[in-house]
Amino acid sequence: MVLEELVQIKEQELASRKKFTLRCCLAAGCVSSNAQAVKDALDRAVKEAGLEKEVEVRGVGCMRLCCEGPLVAVDPAEVLFEKVAPADCDALVATLKGVPSQLKRGDLTAPFFKHQLSIVLENCGLVDPDRIESYIAADGYLALRNVLREMTPQEVVQLVTRSGLRGRGGAGYPTGLKWATVAKTTSSRKFVICNADEGDPGAFMDRSVLESDPHRVIEGMIIAAYAVGADQGFIYVRAEYPLAIQRLQTAIRQAKQYGLLGSGVFESPFNFNIEIRIGAGAFVCGEETALMASIEGRRGQPRPRPPFPAESGLWGHPTLINNVETFANIPPIALKGAEWFAGIGTERSKGTKVFALAGKITNTGLIEVPMGTPLRTIVEEMGGGAPEGGQIKAVQTGGPSGGCIPASQLDTPVDYESLAKLGSIMGSGGMIVMDQTTNMVDVARFFMEFCMDESCGKCVPCRAGTVQMHHLLRKVMDRKATSRDLAKLEELCDMVKNTSLCGLGQTAPNPVLSTLRYFRNEYLELLQPAPKQPAAVAPATGIF
Amino acid sequence: MAAKTLTIDGQMVGAAEDQTILEAARDAGIHIPTLCHLEGVQDVGACRLCLVEVTGINKLLPACVTKVTEGWEVRTSSERLQRYRRMVLELLFAERNHVCAVCVANGHCELQNLAVSLGMDHVRFDYQHPRLDVDLSHRLFGMDHNRCVLCTRCVRTCWYIEGAGTLNVAGRGEKSKIITDLNAPWGDSTTCTSCGKCVMACPTGALFYRGVTVAEMERDRGHLEYIVTAREKKQWIV
Numbered sequence: 054m055v056l057e058e059l060v061q062i063k064e065q066e067l068a069s070r071k072k073f074t075l076r077c078c079l080a081a082g083c084v085s086s087n088a089q090a091v092k093d094a095l096d097r098a099v100k101e102a103g104l105e106k107e108v109e110v111r112g113v114g115c116m117r118l119c120c121e122g123p124l125v126a127v128d129p130a131e132v133l134f135e136k137v138a139p140a141d142c143d144a145l146v147a148t149l150k151g152v153p154s155q156l157k158r159g160d161l162t163a164p165f166f167k168h169q170l171s172i173v174l175e176n177c178g179l180v181d182p183d184r185i186e187s188y189i190a191a192d193g194y195l196a197l198r199n200v201l202r203e204m205t206p207q208e209v210v211q212l213v214t215r216s217g218l219r220g221r222g223g224a225g226y227p228t229g230l231k232w233a234t235v236a237k238t239t240s241s242r243k244f245v246i247c248n249a250d251e252g253d254p255g256a257f258m259d260r261s262v263l264e265s266d267p268h269r270v271i272e273g274m275i276i277a278a279y280a281v282g283a284d285q286g287f288i289y290v291r292a293e294y295p296l297a298i299q300r301l302q303t304a305i306r307q308a309k310q311y312g313l314l315g316s317g318v319f320e321s322p323f324n325f326n327i328e329i330r331i332g333a334g335a336f337v338c339g340e341e342t343a344l345m346a347s348i349e350g351r352r353g354q355p356r357p358r359p360p361f362p363a364e365s366g367l368w369g370h371p372t373l374i375n376n377v378e379t380f381a382n383i384p385p386i387a388l389k390g391a392e393w394f395a396g397i398g399t400e401r402s403k404g405t406k407v408f409a410l411a412g413k414i415t416n417t418g419l420i421e422v423p424m425g426t427p428l429r430t431i432v433e434e435m436g437g438g439a440p441e442g443g444q445i446k447a448v449q450t451g452g453p454s455g456g457c458i459p460a461s462q463l464d465t466p467v468d469y470e471s472l473a474k475l476g477s478i479m480g481s482g483g484m485i486v487m488d489q490t491t492n493m494v495d496v497a498r499f500f501m502e503f504c505m506d507e508s509c510g511k512c513v514p515c516r517a518g519t520v521q522m523h524h525l526l527r528k529v530m531d532r533k534a535t536s537r538d539l540a541k542l543e544e545l546c547d548m549v550k551n552t553s554l555c556g557l558g559q560t561a562p563n564p565v566l567s568t569l570r571y572f573r574n575e576y577l578e579l580l581q582p583a584p585k586q587p588a589a590v591a592p593a594t595g596i597f
Numbered sequence: 598m599a600a601k602t603l604t605i606d607g608q609m610v611g612a613a614e615d616q617t618i619l620e621a622a623r624d625a626g627i628h629i630p631t632l633c634h635l636e637g638v639q640d641v642g643a644c645r646l647c648l649v650e651v652t653g654i655n656k657l658l659p660a661c662v663t664k665v666t667e668g669w670e671v672r673t674s675s676e677r678l679q680r681y682r683r684m685v686l687e688l689l690f691a692e693r694n695h696v697c698a699v700c701v702a703n704g705h706c707e708l709q710n711l712a713v714s715l716g717m718d719h720v721r722f723d724y725q726h727p728r729l730d731v732d733l734s735h736r737l738f739g740m741d742h743n744r745c746v747l748c749t750r751c752v753r754t755c756w757y758i759e760g761a762g763t764l765n766v767a768g769r770g771e772k773s774k775i776i777t778d779l780n781a782p783w784g785d786s787t788t789c790t791s792c793g794k795c796v797m798a799c800p801t802g803a804l805f806y807r808g809v810t811v812a813e814m815e816r817d818r819g820h821l822e823y824i825v826t827a828r829e830k831k832q833w834i835v
Contacts, residue, residue: 512642
């Protein structure tokens with residue numbers, strides 16, 4: 054592959070475009086509401102209407118408004134049909150000839166769409182994830198070509214550093230700094246890993262990116278590998294995402310066929326291969342050291358850091374490990390420049406962030422907004438608030454590692470520092486909205502149960518501490534706890550947070566701490582009065 | 598090899614550059630409590646008893662796996678650390694069924710000794726009382742999961758000292774369990790060399806030699822008869 058071929062593929066693809074395009078969402082959300090049958094019905098309806106020469110039916114990825122799926126968009130009319138059933142397809146195709154229909158149309162000027170700024174998701178819903186040509190037509194792999202032909206690895210690292218991009222997996226570590234560390238190590242082998250083990254309850258950002266635009270992630274990984282000097286990459290994706298795995302496999306095969314992966318990428322001396330590793334269902338394998346242990350074929354358990362993966366990762370070699378969304382940000386940065394990217398977002402959080410809106414909210418789905426967008430804009434304007442006249446009570450960000458932000462703090466801008474200040478975290482982008490019917494103690498209990506089940510069992514505070522915290526939370530829920538139990542719970546939160554080995558344990562108390570901080574009354578209301586006469590001498594309850 | 602100088606509990610300590618805080622403290626006569634650490638096998642930093650404070654570093658660091666750094670001020674026994682250590686022990690005692698009075702390791706148990714030395718005199722958390730198995734299928738050794746603290750000293754010993762790779766951990770979280778081979782009874786293991794190193798490594802009574810536990814003593818009455826018969830009748834019973 055050389056530039057001329059890339060341009061040729063793009064031109065061919067654009068030339069083959071027909072007068073109308075019907076884009077039918079085939080990402081997991083819509084597929085689960087029968088979108089594949091809709092796509093088949095559209096194909097048939099177009100054929101029966103004799104419009105094959107004028108209409109292309111394209112299976113695409115996520116078009117954001119998952120709750121209204123299956124979604125079908127019409128180009129160039131800029132119409133979005135919602136909740137399309139296979140039986141609606143004849144009528145839908147007829148609208149192309151100007152026949153009016155009663156089909157449900159989405160309002161593309163609604164705040165849900167209007168406030169979005171698509172960088173990571175710019176191709177999602179437009180390109181066909183199963184066809185590399187479709188991605189190339191959207192300037193795919195152009196960034197890679199430019200990087201390989203016009204930039205040194207050091208310049209790529211500097212570019213990413215200047216962009217101010219921070220890791221989208223949750224912790225927000227500066228991506229450029231991580232790349233620079235790996236690039237500077239001298240080792241005969243280096244690895245690049247894409248962490249696609251998205252496991253937070255209610256989070257589906259990475260899944261959507263992988264299902265909608267797998268080539269984008271692959272291109273980002275190849276650029277990263279060139280920058281740090283790696284020749285082997287792994288995508289660690291959870292087995293619960295079969296569609297993402299299938300599309301990644303297709304994408305890797307196509308990229309190899311076009312000489313974009315393998316030996317001599319873009320006919321340069323640079324070699325890079327990507328293998329897929331499928332997770333076996335352990336949440337903790339999203340933690341980087343556990344993930345690497347799992348790739349190596351060992352038990353997926355974290356180990357103490359340092360040494361960090363950048364220094365000693367897979368099989369002891371320097372390893373760059375980034376999240377799906379981080380890699381997906383790389384090609385546009387390489388194409389449009391670091392300054393363009395750094396111009397979006399806030400002082401310390403650059404670019405955009407993809408969030409998965411879920412829970413008690415009218416518009417569930419995927420949104421991408423500039424960093425610093427107030428939570429209120431996201432949940433009230435874009436999300437449309439709580440359904441059926443409900444009141445938003447809290448927003449949970451960061452999954453089991455995050456916290457609950459009360460409605461009173463909704464004007465907080467969404468960036469790494471502001472969310473941390475509120476006792477939550479940015480996390481990977483799951484955003485669960487709760488209304489007045491939600492019991493916050495039960496929310497804390499739910500997340501603690503999750504952490505308890507997902508603790509790997511290696512270190513004592515996380516393995517046994519989460520069990521005891523869950524037990525105490527259940528006791529509160531059952532109205533059997535006293536103020537002493539609450540004190541014990543708080544003491545455990547402090548201990549588990551400060552003594553656990555990895556991030557899972559260190560952040561497991563966060564949902565409890567944040568609900569205690571903002572909704573303490575709900576705990577107090579459930580407490581039993583403490584016994585009036587505390588025993589003078591604490592009886593030895595142990596039998597050891 | 599370059600040497601490093603640091604202070605541990607206010608005492609100036611010299612250390613080799615590849616030494617851990619634990620080793621440097623030990624050489625200086627400063628005791629840091631440990632449970633999952635065992636001389637001779639790779640450390641995992643899992644029990645969190647050896648966590649120490651270092652001035653200027655927010656996080657607590659496990660002394661067993663943290664290399665010394667020039668100029669560090671390390672504190673090994675602040676009030677906070679002692680409280681956390683007692684809580685680790687409380688969590689361990691509440692997690693499984695540790696009944697010292699009927700345990701083979703009573704008086705020789707690291708968990709018990711730690712409770713005594715760290716002043717953990719009662720457990721405030723509710724006992725979990727899990728129902729766990731005892732594997733007595735091996736001819737020489739027994740494994741009582743009720744007494745296991747999941748320190749994995751036996752596993753590491755089996756892999757790195759004996760090289761047999763018989764022992765491993767199955768399950769996760771509170772359901773974690775030491776297993777032999779692919780969770781087959783120990784007595785059926787095809788890889789166990791019956792070397793007994795795991796029993797030597799175990800800090801509690803979870804791994805033990807068979808025949809010496811409570812109610813296992815058997816007397817050989819026939820031996821007395823053998824001697825008496827030999828003396829009096831000059832007959833040797835075969």
